[in-house]
Amino acid sequence: MGNREMEELIPLVNRLQDAFSALGQSCLLELPQIAVVGGQSAGKSSVLENFVGRDFLPRGSGIVTRRPLVLQLVTSKAEYAEFLHCKGKKFTDFDEVRHEIEAETDRVTGMNKGISSIPINLRVYSPHVLNLTLIDLPGITKVPVGDQPPDIEYQIRDMIMQFITRENCLILAVTPANTDLANSDALKLAKEVDPQGLRTIGVITKLDLMDEGTDARDVLENKLLPLRRGYVGVVNRSQKDIDGKKDIKAAMLAERKFFLSHPAYRHIADRMGTPHLQKVLNQQLTNHIRDTLPNFRNKLQGQLLSIEHEVEAYKNFKPEDPTRKTKALLQMVQQFAVDFEKRIEGSGDQVDTLELSGGAKINRIFHERFPFEIVKMEFNEKELRREISYAIKNIHGIRTGLFTPDMAFEAIVKKQIVKLKGPSLKSVDLVMQELINTVKKCTKKLANFPRLCEETERIVANHIREREGKTKDQVLLLIDIQVSYINTNHEDFIGFANAQQRSSQVHKKSTIGNQGTNLPPSRQIVIRKGWLTVSNIGIMKGGSKGYWFVLTAESLCWYKDDEEKEKKYMLPLDNLKVRDVEKGFMSSKHVFALFNTEQRNVYKDYRFLELACDSQEDVDSWKASLLRAGVYPDKSLGLSTNLEEKV
Numbered sequence: 001m002g003n004r005e006m007e008e009l010i011p012l013v014n015r016l017q018d019a020f021s022a023l024g025q026s027c028l029l030e031l032p033q034i035a036v037v038g039g040q041s042a043g044k045s046s047v048l049e050n051f052v053g054r055d056f057l058p059r060g061s062g063i064v065t066r067r068p069l070v071l072q073l074v075t076s077k078a079e080y081a082e083f084l085h086c087k088g089k090k091f092t093d094f095d096e097v098r099h100e101i102e103a104e105t106d107r108v109t110g111m112n113k114g115i116s117s118i119p120i121n122l123r124v125y126s127p128h129v130l131n132l133t134l135i136d137l138p139g140i141t142k143v144p145v146g147d148q149p150p151d152i153e154y155q156i157r158d159m160i161m162q163f164i165t166r167e168n169c170l171i172l173a174v175t176p177a178n179t180d181l182a183n184s185d186a187l188k189l190a191k192e193v194d195p196q197g198l199r200t201i202g203v204i205t206k207l208d209l210m211d212e213g214t215d216a217r218d219v220l221e222n223k224l225l226p227l228r229r230g231y232v233g234v235v236n237r238s239q240k241d242i243d244g245k246k247d248i249k250a251a252m253l254a255e256r257k258f259f260l261s262h263p264a265y266r267h268i269a270d271r272m273g274t275p276h277l278q279k280v281l282n283q284q285l286t287n288h289i290r291d292t293l294p295n296f297r298n299k300l301q302g303q304l305l306s307i308e309h310e311v312e313a314y315k316n317f318k319p320e321d322p323t324r325k326t327k328a329l330l331q332m333v334q335q336f337a338v339d340f341e342k343r344i345e346g347s348g349d350q351v352d353t354l355e356l357s358g359g360a361k362i363n364r365i366f367h368e369r370f371p372f373e374i375v376k377m378e379f380n381e382k383e384l385r386r387e388i389s390y391a392i393k394n395i396h397g398i399r400t401g402l403f404t405p406d407m408a409f410e411a412i413v414k415k416q417i418v419k420l421k422g423p424s425l426k427s428v429d430l431v432m433q434e435l436i437n438t439v440k441k442c443t444k445k446l447a448n449f450p451r452l453c454e455e456t457e458r459i460v461a462n463h464i465r466e467r468e469g470k471t472k473d474q475v476l477l478l479i480d481i482q483v484s485y486i487n488t489n490h491e492d493f494i495g496f497a498n499a500q501q502r503s504s505q506v507h508k509k510s511t512i513g514n515q516g517t518n519l520p521p522s523r524q525i526v527i528r529k530g531w532l533t534v535s536n537i538g539i540m541k542g543g544s545k546g547y548w549f550v551l552t553a554e555s556l557c558w559y560k561d562d563e564e565k566e567k568k569y570m571l572p573l574d575n576l577k578v579r580d581v582e583k584g585f586m587s588s589k590h591v592f593a594l595f596n597t598e599q600r601n602v603y604k605d606y607r608f609l610e611l612a613c614d615s616q617e618d619v620d621s622w623k624a625s626l627l628r629a630g631v632y633p634d635k636s637l638g639l640s641t642n643l644e645e646k647v
């Protein structure tokens with residue numbers, strides 16, 4: 001490839017960049033560019049202005065460059081500038097270029113030091129420039145100012161990383177000479193993505209501001225921290241020169257004089273200064289494009305082939321063709337059905353990490369809310385005893401009975417079974433509501449077609465409501481079946497013999513105490529495992545401590561860790577109840593407590609065992625698990641409605 005062909009590579013790449021931007025799509029190709037990286041006020045903008053020979057970049061204290069500026073320099077006989085967002089408008093006054101950069105930055109980031117990763121594209125045509133493409137990035141800062149977010153340092157770092165991690169991007173690491181090179185933010189970032197220094201070009205600014213008797217000779221000779229592409233020293237205009245409107249040409253003559261007259265740099269003066277840096281960058285970028293050209297060509301051809309296939313698909317496209325509309329309609333309806341099924345089955349493409357929904361919410365209604373509603377049913381033991389007494393006496397009539405009649409038992413039991421209708425029907429209502437909510441979420445993809453969205457939602461919701469009535473009839477039928485016949489031969493039925501056996505088992509467990517059950521842990525039915533913090537005991541010992549808890553149908557054990565090797569304690573569940581504990585003023589934990597209904601100590605000398613979770617949802621979930629194990633909420637202090645609010 002000849003020199004002339006090589007010189008045309010950079011303008012070709014620039015035209016490709018503009019073509020992709022004009023199409024309104026991001027370029028899938030990593031076009032060769034040079035990213036300018038450095039700390040705040042390191043002199044990056046001054047270096048770019050020296051390349052152009054004009055003052056055109058915003059100036060000031062603090063963070064000035066707040067959006068990436070993609071600067072394309074093109075050799076031309078005329079001198080003017082163009083912005084990609086101002087198509088067709090040529091800027092010949094470079095003061096107007098500066099004002100447009102500031103205005104475009106403020107349009108996106110606001111007026112008070114905010115930043116954005118959306119680039120500004122600027123092309124400068126001039127006879128005084130060499131073909132180059134550079135990206136001026138915001139300076140690395142540590143402390144947020146104005147309305148900048150607290151993580152401004154990490155935002156800027158991430159923005160810089162978006163550019164310099166690309167293999168086709170050269171890194172221009174700008175470091176002021178009056179700071180320690182070992183602490184250079186630019187070289188540190190470059191080292192992370194380019195550890196061998198193959199893509200990094202070092203630029204040392206402010207050589208004229210170094211302390212008397214010191215110099216950067218070892219750095220510029222590539223001896224201190226070597227880079228494959230070396231270092232170039234430059235001397236920019238001072239703030240006083242800028243305020244005094246010192247001409248850039250005069251500043252470059254002063255820069256040349258500085259290197260020729262300085263004893264430490266005199267022997268390398270031909271390899272220092274802005275003109276040499278511009279030539280180096282032009283040559284380096286050209287070589288870089290040449291090295292990456294084969295891979296670049298392959299990617300470009302692949303993308304071109306993909307676009308051609310898309311064009312071929314739309315060549316015979318007729319927007320008014322009814323068959324296309326029907327096909328699109330069927331595809332959208334089928335996609336709605338697939339999304340609905342995925343949300344219920346739990347295999348959705350987008351997993352919601354903020355709240356339960358769909359199938360998970362329905363599962364919670366069945367396993368937590370329904371038992372919770374059953375526990376909420378009012379139960380007055382005195383009233384029940386009075387009803388039993390009246391039922392027995394009314395069945396015996398004028399006779400005095402010796403045994404309890406079966407009819408009295410059935411009358412009382414049937415009355416209790418009928419009470420299950422309320423919680424059961426409420427669970428059906430909750431499931432139906434969740435299904436309708438799921439339908440609304442799935443129809444969001446049809447928002448571009450309001451009538452289709454509305455009709456789909458209406459038809460599916462009506463179908464769900466129709467099935468709701470049949471479901472409720474079936475639930476009531478099941479309860480009526482239970483009411484119509486009570487199977488006293490069932491193994492779960494507690495007759496006189498089973499009552500005696502259970503009483504003896506309870507007595508046996510109470511004598512065993514904390515020694516454990518006869519069943520090995522592997523044979524016990526585990527209801528739940530998880531971390532909990534024992535809060536009230538920890539306070540006595542100087543702080544709360546977390547343990548690994550294992551809940552079975554018989555006991556609540558806790559271990560040192562989740563390996564379950566070192567058991568700390570085993571608490572039988574007999575006569576235990578759970579109650580809520582108010583959240584402490586200084587605590588971020590949510591607490592519930594276990595206590596013994598017979599006023600016995602739960603653990604050692606403690607009447608209550610207070611357990612803490614990170615969230616109220618975890619508390620409700622543990623209470624539901626304890627409910628399955630037979631540990632009921634304490635109604636004397638009022639039942640917590642947190643679970644009801646959650647579901």
